[in-house]
Amino acid sequence: MRMYAVIPAGGSGTRLWPASRAARPKFLLPFPGPRTMLQSTLDRLEGLVDPAHTFILTGRQHAVSVGRQLPNVPQQNIVVEPAARGSGPAIGFGAMLVAMRDPDAIMGSFAADHFIADEPVFRQAVQSAAEVARDGYLVTIGIQPGRPETGYGYIRQGESLGEHNGLQAFVVEEFKEKPDLETATRYVESGEYLWNASIFVWQARTLIEAMKELIPDVYSCLESIAAEWDTDQRDAVLEERWPELRDVTIDHGIMEHASRVAVVPADCGWTDLGDWNSLGEVLATSGEDNLSIQARHIAEDTHATLVFGNSRTVATLGVENLVIVDTDDVLLVCDRSRAQDVRRIVQRLKDNGDTGLI
Amino acid sequence: MRMYAVIPAGGSGTRLWPASRAARPKFLLPFPGPRTMLQSTLDRLEGLVDPAHTFILTGRQHAVSVGRQLPNVPQQNIVVEPAARGSGPAIGFGAMLVAMRDPDAIMGSFAADHFIADEPVFRQAVQSAAEVARDGYLVTIGIQPGRPETGYGYIRQGESLGEHNGLQAFVVEEFKEKPDLETATRYVESGEYLWNASIFVWQARTLIEAMKELIPDVYSCLESIAAEWDTDQRDAVLEERWPELRDVTIDHGIMEHASRVAVVPADCGWTDLGDWNSLGEVLATSGEDNLSIQARHIAEDTHATLVFGNSRTVATLGVENLVIVDTDDVLLVCDRSRAQDVRRIVQRLKDNGDTGLI
Numbered sequence: 001m002r003m004y005a006v007i008p009a010g011g012s013g014t015r016l017w018p019a020s021r022a023a024r025p026k027f028l029l030p031f032p033g034p035r036t037m038l039q040s041t042l043d044r045l046e047g048l049v050d051p052a053h054t055f056i057l058t059g060r061q062h063a064v065s066v067g068r069q070l071p072n073v074p075q076q077n078i079v080v081e082p083a084a085r086g087s088g089p090a091i092g093f094g095a096m097l098v099a100m101r102d103p104d105a106i107m108g109s110f111a112a113d114h115f116i117a118d119e120p121v122f123r124q125a126v127q128s129a130a131e132v133a134r135d136g137y138l139v140t141i142g143i144q145p146g147r148p149e150t151g152y153g154y155i156r157q158g159e160s161l162g163e164h165n166g167l168q169a170f171v172v173e174e175f176k177e178k179p180d181l182e183t184a185t186r187y188v189e190s191g192e193y194l195w196n197a198s199i200f201v202w203q204a205r206t207l208i209e210a211m212k213e214l215i216p217d218v219y220s221c222l223e224s225i226a227a228e229w230d231t232d233q234r235d236a237v238l239e240e241r242w243p244e245l246r247d248v249t250i251d252h253g254i255m256e257h258a259s260r261v262a263v264v265p266a267d268c269g270w271t272d273l274g275d276w277n278s279l280g281e282v283l284a285t286s287g288e289d290n291l292s293i294q295a296r297h298i299a300e301d302t303h304a305t306l307v308f309g310n311s312r313t314v315a316t317l318g319v320e321n322l323v324i325v326d327t328d329d330v331l332l333v334c335d336r337s338r339a340q341d342v343r344r345i346v347q348r349l350k351d352n353g354d355t356g357l358i
Numbered sequence: 359m360r361m362y363a364v365i366p367a368g369g370s371g372t373r374l375w376p377a378s379r380a381a382r383p384k385f386l387l388p389f390p391g392p393r394t395m396l397q398s399t400l401d402r403l404e405g406l407v408d409p410a411h412t413f414i415l416t417g418r419q420h421a422v423s424v425g426r427q428l429p430n431v432p433q434q435n436i437v438v439e440p441a442a443r444g445s446g447p448a449i450g451f452g453a454m455l456v457a458m459r460d461p462d463a464i465m466g467s468f469a470a471d472h473f474i475a476d477e478p479v480f481r482q483a484v485q486s487a488a489e490v491a492r493d494g495y496l497v498t499i500g501i502q503p504g505r506p507e508t509g510y511g512y513i514r515q516g517e518s519l520g521e522h523n524g525l526q527a528f529v530v531e532e533f534k535e536k537p538d539l540e541t542a543t544r545y546v547e548s549g550e551y552l553w554n555a556s557i558f559v560w561q562a563r564t565l566i567e568a569m570k571e572l573i574p575d576v577y578s579c580l581e582s583i584a585a586e587w588d589t590d591q592r593d594a595v596l597e598e599r600w601p602e603l604r605d606v607t608i609d610h611g612i613m614e615h616a617s618r619v620a621v622v623p624a625d626c627g628w629t630d631l632g633d634w635n636s637l638g639e640v641l642a643t644s645g646e647d648n649l650s651i652q653a654r655h656i657a658e659d660t661h662a663t664l665v666f667g668n669s670r671t672v673a674t675l676g677v678e679n680l681v682i683v684d685t686d687d688v689l690l691v692c693d694r695s696r697a698q699d700v701r702r703i704v705q706r707l708k709d710n711g712d713t714g715l716i
């Protein structure tokens with residue numbers, strides 16, 4: 001199987017503050033550890049995608065960390081974007097790089113900062129999607145929703161495309177934006193909706209053709225960069241043209257408007273690890289009472305407490321349900337039930353002009 | 359008033375771990391801040407004792423810190439003990455240094471790591487005790503007990519010695535060791551007992567005479583050191599003779615056996631700040647909901663929480679009644695009601711051979 005992977009490694013996000021920062025986003029951190037989320041993204045593709053067939057698109061400020069974390073990915077496969085332009089240009093350009101090697105190649109695009117508990121099921125779904133992609137579909141892997149989550153987008157599945165590699169595939173009826181709770185509940189009860197995890201599989205040329213039709217401005221700009229990729233003009237053209245790209249997501253730009261879109265539902269324990277409590281829930285499946293990442297935790301009468309550490313010893317006594325996040329310059333102690341309000345602290349720091357801590 | 363002060367600055371204590379360590383005892387720390395306990399010990403004597411009339415006796419490993427914290431105390435007034443031998447030799451030698459300047463001088467001896475909330479009452483009591491000391495008494499300042507505390511020793515007061523500087527003085531009937539709760543309750547209800555805070559006032563020569571009578575071995579050893587104090591043999595003799603001293607407290611060696619012992623009761627808000635919760639109680643009198651020492655504390659929905667910091671920002675969210683102690687190498691998060699069990703963590707570290715963290 002000649003499969004490729006394209007990993008857009010961008011974004012920031014402060015819901016896992018103070019571990020994650022603008023300059024140190026979630027994908028570079030060891031959640032749930034010991035490997036970083038970016039490393040785990042590649043690890044779980046082992047056997048499906050060779051590191052030499054993996055392309056990473058990342059920002060200037062993360063290039064060094066990405067390079068160090070992924071020593072097996074060739075340097076020329078790590079594209080350092082002159083400016084952040086969203087997942088559309090990143091994944092689209094990744095598809096062009098793949099097509100330059102093999103236009104018929106199947107490629108997957110995987111977020112760098114999501115967690116998947118059941119990797120065998122995930123790999124099965126990727127292979128299933130690859131089969132469907134051979135028929136010219138843009139395929140997404142949809143997650144069986146475990147609850148009426150309002151923080152995710154949804155995919156409505158349509159008619160069956162039959163079984164592929166042991167899993168059913170379906171035509172996609174519609175992509176839905178993040179719903180309110182009532183709508184989300186209806187979605188989940190109907191059994192027709194899946195979470196949109198932004199995991200895509202397609203032939204490189206299928207995506208390139210879709211770009212040409214649906215986002216022609218992005219297509220032609222990327223095309224002009226790709227045309228010079230193997231010349232000594234690579235950096236100059238990248239530097240000049242990339243900032244001209246329109247900031248567009250692959251969902252809005254392509255998936256919501258393309259004609260042949262399919263979905264393979266998978267129950268693979270996916271989560272985007274959106275806050276500290278969700279990380280605690282992932283770790284709780286380990287069966288430990290307390291959970292520590294990178295920390296030496298000395299726990300006395302301590303329960304259901306998550307410690308994200310920083311080489312220091314963390315001792316706790318007579319506490320429960322806490323998240324303790326120990327970083328070089330900030331310490332957070334938070335009740336787990338309040339994890340979503342961490343953004344309130346980030347907002348206060350922003351209001352105070354304390355951008356160094358964000 | 360020619361008053362002197364002798365401050366034994368020794369001991370360690372791990373009840374305020376991890377802020378206090380073997381190498382960084384309580385008296386060097388800013389409890390309740392911003393000044394350290396040692397600095398506050400001198401500050402509260404302002405107007406009564408000149409820094410040049412203050413002697414500090416401390417250990418080798420704390421000499422540099424003591425010198426830096428008390429820049430106004432002359433270098434020759436800071437005695438660096440070759441070995442720890444308890445408060446008896448330390449205070450006794452301090453008395454000899456005072457007597458070398460003025461044998462009639464009144465001196466007070468004050469622990470370096472206690473907190474006193476009502477400094478005017480404290481100063482009034484010291485002056486009252488000084489008047490009583492002029493009559494040849496060894497005087498202690500007793501604290502009106504606010505509760506049946508089992509962690510302190512008690513003093514039983516006897517017949518009145520009349521009013522001095524606006525306060526009643528009494529003959530001391532007896533010193534009592536730390537009692538059990540039942541006994542402590544009886545003491546407090548009787549109205550005849552005071553807490554022993556190890557605050558002493560006397561004429562230097564009164565103490566020296568008592569030492570000569572009650573602990574003659576200590577006396578003669580100290581005497582031989584004092585004899586060479588103003589010669590070039592000072593360090594050699596100190597080094598040679600000091601380790602020979604018997605380890606004895608001033609209470610056991612002198613106060614419990616001396617004939618003319620008096621007490622001046624004072625209601626001066628004294629506490630030995632024995633654990634994190636008691637520090638929290640001291641700070642709570644400030645009227646603040648949350649209390650921080652050296653920390654920049656960003657509190658969201660946080661109550662009755664004490665943060666001892668270390669230059670980092672500490673953010674808390676949805677928690678209450680916590681003690682958070684942030685040091686270079688260890689972080690403690692502890693429910694305030696469990697503050698006395700911090701020693702269990704220290705014990706675990708000791709059992710693990712982690713002496714660097716103690």
